[in-house]
Each structure stands twice: as structure tokens, then as C-alpha cells.
Amino acid sequence: MTGQQHGRQGPRSGPAEERARGAAARLAGAGVHGTALTWVDNAGLTRVKAVPANRLPQAVGAGVGMSPCFDVYLVDDSMTASEHLGGPDGDLRLVPDLGRLTVLAAQPGWAWAPVDRYEQDGEPYAGCQRGFARRMARRALAEHGIELRMGFETEWVAVRGPLPEAGTAPAYATTGPAYGMARLVENSEYLRDILTALRTQGVEVLQIHPEYAPGQFEVSVAPSDPVGAADLAVLVRETVRAVSLRHGLTASFAPVVDPDGVGNGGHVHLSLWREGRNLCAGGEGPFGMTRECEAFLAGVLRELPALLALGAPSPASYLRLRPSRWAGAFQCWGLENREAALRFVAGTGAAAGNANAEVKCVDAAANPYLLVGGVVAAGLAGLDLAAGTDPAAARLPEPVLGDPARQERGPGRLPGSLAEALAHFERSGTLRSAMGEPLFGAVRAVRAGEIELFEGASEHEIAAATRGRY
Structure with missing residues (x-):
């Protein structure tokens, strides 16, 4: 080969x-x-x-x-x-x-x-995923004068030594409480070395902290253009992997390490800019977003079931994407709602430049280039609707307050399996057109192949087979 x-x-x-x-x-x-x-x-x-x-x-x-x-x-x-x-x-x-x-x-x-x-x-x-992401970013600029700024949150679980075989509990790198200072103290040299390595490589870190699950951490870096954001997602992950190994740890970025616990997300933040202005703030739309921002996000929200085939691409992804786990399991949006698949972060006053949206229903099994390209393609479809004969179709529904899983008439569930997400993907004219047949068909074949690969496997078997692969 x-x-x-x-x-x-x-x-x-x-x-x-x-x-x-x-x-x-x-x-x-x-x-x-x-x-x-x-x-x-x-x-x-x-x-x-x-x-x-x-x-x-x-x-x-x-x-x-x-x-x-x-x-x-x-x-x-x-x-x-x-x-x-x-x-x-x-x-x-x-x-x-x-x-x-x-x-x-x-x-x-x-x-x-x-x-x-x-x-x-x-x-x-035609099958180059990085080229796809670049085409979508260039299309946004050429057709709408919009520059996208995007950034990934990277979550991982660190265990001492190699990942164990199925049926054996990992030796997690933390013993303290979720988000606890105790976790930072017991891993201070490890996290310091990650910060030092990223800074030396010119990567601007916004936050690093312990997360909810045992052994889990998260690092967020400054936004970039769509292709640059995906590049950074790769660089950050491999930097964390390398630092982990030097500390005798193994880092797993898989959707789940333990299917009975909370998994690793790979959330994507995005904002829309034109001539130095953030279109996510200072407008007449919901919570201050401009109508263009609203149309873009409406397109993303509408396409989420199909986008899961890009952003939650593994059977293991659906062991993470469960209600009431802050994974975004419902097709809805909300202001600072961490249970919504699409979370809006408003910016006001001096913080207007920080307004952005977060796609929460995705994880680090995703190819980041496919994911950013797909999100931009979906948003552009929303902008096209707004400029067409039915601009009302490019408006967001009412935002969701609270946990949608606990609401009697809440929003619909996103796909609960890769097979269901693949069915939506196969029907998506937006993604098929944007990706082109060779890339679209290859993604479809890989998703179908992994569905067959794990057919009949238990949740613990799926987790064990995938937690060492990402």
C-alpha cells in the first residue's frame, strides 16, 4: 500500500x-x-x-x-x-x-x-476531508461574506499504564471528586506539562481542568478558521497523548471508556464574523443574535440527525449520547442549556465578541474535518433558506429550558443508534451535495461497516473494542 x-x-x-x-x-x-x-x-x-x-x-x-x-x-x-x-x-x-x-x-x-x-x-x-472543510469555509466567505471561527473542546480519560482488557476496571489517574481541586493537585505536573507543551507549540489554551468522570480532563483552545480548528484538534490530541505516555499514563479520547459512566465529548464552538463584527451578537434575533446567525444555527439544528453520522460516528458514540448526561441527546437548542444539542452562549456589552454556539452532541471519534465541514454546510443551507422564498423556515424554534428528558412535551430525541443516524445521513441532500459522491459514499460505507462489525456486541464489548482506538 x-x-x-x-x-x-x-x-x-x-x-x-x-x-x-x-x-x-x-x-x-x-x-x-x-x-x-x-x-x-x-x-x-x-x-x-x-x-x-x-x-x-x-x-x-x-x-x-x-x-x-x-x-x-x-x-x-x-x-x-x-x-x-x-x-x-x-x-x-x-x-x-x-x-x-x-x-x-x-x-x-x-x-x-x-x-x-x-x-x-x-x-x-475528491475524498480529502480537509479539502471538504476548506471548500465549505470558502463558500461561506464567497457567498455570504462570512468568516467562521471554530474551536474544539478536547476531553479524555487518563489511566495508569495501558488500557485494561474487557471486564477489568481501569486504574484511573484521579481519585478526587468531579471537577475537584484535589484532582488537579494530584495531577499538577501532568497538566503543567500539557500546558507547557501546547504553549511551546504556539497553541493558545483557554482552559484546562478536571472533568466529571474518573480520570477525565478537558482542554479548550482558542478558536481558528474551520480548517485550522480541525488541525488544532489533531495537534492537541496527539500532544496530550505524548505527554500522557511520558507520565506513564494512557489517554483515551473514545466516546466512552466505561459505558456505565459519562463519556468524552468533542464539542465544537462556532461564531460567524463579517468585517470584524461577531454576527452572534448585536442583532434582533433570539438573545441578541443577528438574523443571519439565527438562520445559520437553524440550518445546523435541522440537520443534526444527519450530522450525527459525522459527529457521533461510532456505535460507541451512542453509549455516550444519552439523556440527562449533558451530552445533548435531544434535537433542541437553548441559552446556556447544557442538555441541549445546540447551546447558545450570549455575549453582551464588552463580552459581545465572545458570543458563540456550541454543538454538544458530538464526540472525539469524529473526523474533525468532516465535522466542521458538515456543520458549515448545514448552516449555509439555513442561510440559503433565509434568502429564498420561505425565510420563516430559517427561524429557530422556541429555546428549551431545563432538561428536555423531564418535560412531558419536550423536543424529539436525536438518533439513539448509529444505524438511525446513518438513515438520516443517507437522506440528507444537503450533506450529499456538499461532500460530493465519492466522500459521501465512503463515509456511508464505513458507517455501515462498523454497524455490521459490532452487531450483537454488548455495551461493554463495544466500549472495550473502541476505547483504545481513539
Whole structure:
């Protein structure tokens, strides 16, 4: 499956190779010997090819070979097939994004860069998830003059030593109470080293703290453009993983480590901007949002059942997505409502720039590029409705107060299984059109493959099979 580089001209030749030569020299000066080039597959796993640091110019100029079959890999590394992708044939070129090149603080001697994927002739690869996210961001700007700022919350569970086999309780890294200072004290060096590594890598951390479940932590970083937010999600996760290993810990970002407990979310925050103004504040819509913001969020809310196939993509995701666990199990929105799938955070006065929305019903099994691209596509569909013949369809329903699970006439449940989410995804003209048939079909095939893979498995078997994969 491994392709070889050749001396031909690739998708990024000329000036880009000159910049890469300069970057390679800087890496050598920093003691870097290898560069990890990553992409995330449709099962949500970060895959990698690595090159010696001095080969970076060749990687930028000609790309690094990789089979397209990884787009139909499942979480257990078995392979399925789709109409457009699958099988042993073909090769792609992985081209690193020099703008994201980062020396890794917790992996001495290594640097990292995300890649874009191209066909052999230099044309963009239709199955490239990063390219999909970029297309949606560019469409928002070109069609509506809107820049998206997005950011991920990263939650993980840290256990001492390796993750145990099924039926054995993990040795969690914390013993203190949920959100307790005791947890921070007993892990202060660990969390300090995560903060230090992220800062050294140029990542701005907003918060880091113990979470609810045993051994669980969360870190939030500053927002970026959609592609940048997804890049940061990958970088933050792998940085946490590396620091954890140096402390004798294993970090699991899986939807659940223990199906009887609270799982790991991968919440996405977003705000809409035009010419320096935050469209989530200062308007005439609900809680001060502009009508454009309302239309965008209405589009996201409407598409949530289908978006779960991107944002809650594993059978394990539905062990987390349960009522009354702050997971967002109902198709509703609310002001600062942590049980709503779509939570709005209002900004007033000096804090108007901080107004944003949070998609809560998603987790870290998601490919972050697919997720941000899908969310933007859904929001743009809402904006299109607002500009069409039925602008009322782009208005949000009444916000939900309190726990919807405890309301007699509350909102409808989001899909309770991957099979149900996949059915919504297959009917989504919005996502099919935005993603294109090759990418849409590959995602559909992987979801169907994992449904079959875990058919008949118990909740504990699903959790044990997936908690070490993310």
C-alpha cells in the first residue's frame, strides 16, 4: 500500500519547495529528524506517514504516496468498500501544509504537519476531508461574506499504564471528586506539562481542568478558521497523548471508556464574523443574535440527525449520547442549556465578541474535518433558506429550558443508534451535495461497516473494542 516518491513535478512545486527547503533547515537547527504527516480517515483515526526532516522539500514538491483505500478502513483496521473507493488500486499524494508545520514539544526530534491529498496528476482528491472543510469555509466567505471561527473542546480519560482488557476496571489517574481541586493537585505536573507543551507549540489554551468522570480532563483552545480548528484538534490530541505516555499514563479520547459512566465529548464552538463584527451578537434575533446567525444555527439544528453520522460516528458514540448526561441527546437548542444539542452562549456589552454556539452532541471519534465541514454546510443551507422564498423556515424554534428528558412535551430525541443516524445521513441532500459522491459514499460505507462489525456486541464489548482506538 506504500507508494514511492519520484522526481516528477507534483501539486506543490517551485516557490513552495523553496519555502520547504528553508523550513527543513530550521527543523535541522532545532534538532528535528522526522516529520509526521497526518490525515484523519472516515473512521476518525489519525493516520500518518513520516519523512526525514531533510526530505520535506521533496514531500512538498512531489507529495508522499498513500493508498486511497484508507478512506474505507474501519475502526479495527479492517476494510470495507464503497462505489467509488476501496480495493488495492490507485495512489494519492500527501502534501504537507507548511503553514501548520509544528515542532513537537512532547516528542523530541519530531515535527508535525497535516496534509492535503491530491491525485497523481495534481488534481485535488475528491475524498480529502480537509479539502471538504476548506471548500465549505470558502463558500461561506464567497457567498455570504462570512468568516467562521471554530474551536474544539478536547476531553479524555487518563489511566495508569495501558488500557485494561474487557471486564477489568481501569486504574484511573484521579481519585478526587468531579471537577475537584484535589484532582488537579494530584495531577499538577501532568497538566503543567500539557500546558507547557501546547504553549511551546504556539497553541493558545483557554482552559484546562478536571472533568466529571474518573480520570477525565478537558482542554479548550482558542478558536481558528474551520480548517485550522480541525488541525488544532489533531495537534492537541496527539500532544496530550505524548505527554500522557511520558507520565506513564494512557489517554483515551473514545466516546466512552466505561459505558456505565459519562463519556468524552468533542464539542465544537462556532461564531460567524463579517468585517470584524461577531454576527452572534448585536442583532434582533433570539438573545441578541443577528438574523443571519439565527438562520445559520437553524440550518445546523435541522440537520443534526444527519450530522450525527459525522459527529457521533461510532456505535460507541451512542453509549455516550444519552439523556440527562449533558451530552445533548435531544434535537433542541437553548441559552446556556447544557442538555441541549445546540447551546447558545450570549455575549453582551464588552463580552459581545465572545458570543458563540456550541454543538454538544458530538464526540472525539469524529473526523474533525468532516465535522466542521458538515456543520458549515448545514448552516449555509439555513442561510440559503433565509434568502429564498420561505425565510420563516430559517427561524429557530422556541429555546428549551431545563432538561428536555423531564418535560412531558419536550423536543424529539436525536438518533439513539448509529444505524438511525446513518438513515438520516443517507437522506440528507444537503450533506450529499456538499461532500460530493465519492466522500459521501465512503463515509456511508464505513458507517455501515462498523454497524455490521459490532452487531450483537454488548455495551461493554463495544466500549472495550473502541476505547483504545481513539
